[in-house]
Amino acid sequence: MKLSKAGEDLMHRFEGFRNKPYLCPAHIWTIGYGHVLYQEQIRLPVVRVEGKNIPMIRKEMPIRAEDNRAFTKAEIDELFRIDVGTFERGVLRLVPGVVGRQGAFDALVSISFNFGLGNLQRSTIRMRANRGDWEGAAEAFRAWTKGGGKVLPGLVRRREAEIALFLS
Numbered sequence: 001m002k003l004s005k006a007g008e009d010l011m012h013r014f015e016g017f018r019n020k021p022y023l024c025p026a027h028i029w030t031i032g033y034g035h036v037l038y039q040e041q042i043r044l045p046v047v048r049v050e051g052k053n054i055p056m057i058r059k060e061m062p063i064r065a066e067d068n069r070a071f072t073k074a075e076i077d078e079l080f081r082i083d084v085g086t087f088e089r090g091v092l093r094l095v096p097g098v099v100g101r102q103g104a105f106d107a108l109v110s111i112s113f114n115f116g117l118g119n120l121q122r123s124t125i126r127m128r129a130n131r132g133d134w135e136g137a138a139e140a141f142r143a144w145t146k147g148g149g150k151v152l153p154g155l156v157r158r159r160e161a162e163i164a165l166f167l168s
Contacts, residue, residue, distance in 0.1 A: 011084075020071070021063055032080060044058045110162050111159075
């Protein structure tokens, strides 16, 4: 299965388009439609913990000189295409019962793109979908509305749109 135009439109709408790198609410260097520039940054702690020797937290990671520029639309479209392919394959591996359910597939690609395949793997969304509880899986999207430890109104709106697409 491949992401449909409806799924791509939803992702583009909520990810937004930025041709210059920025720190997202989770303090990750990002470009384009939510492309993570440095995967290693995801593994850094978000905040310092007293008593622990933490050399760097996410927001302290510097941008590399070669990435501190304006990217072309063609570069960003190619990054999005490659990223989406990874998430399409991951969703099909983790939720094989989604085959034939385009809206559910698109919504799972969207949420996975936003929170990672590892979170999908451990999620109630996946457990319920794999049991065939599609309504319960849709409801479980609402648990994923925080970024940087705070409920984000944009994530609340995104999850509601993903739920509608999931159930379509």
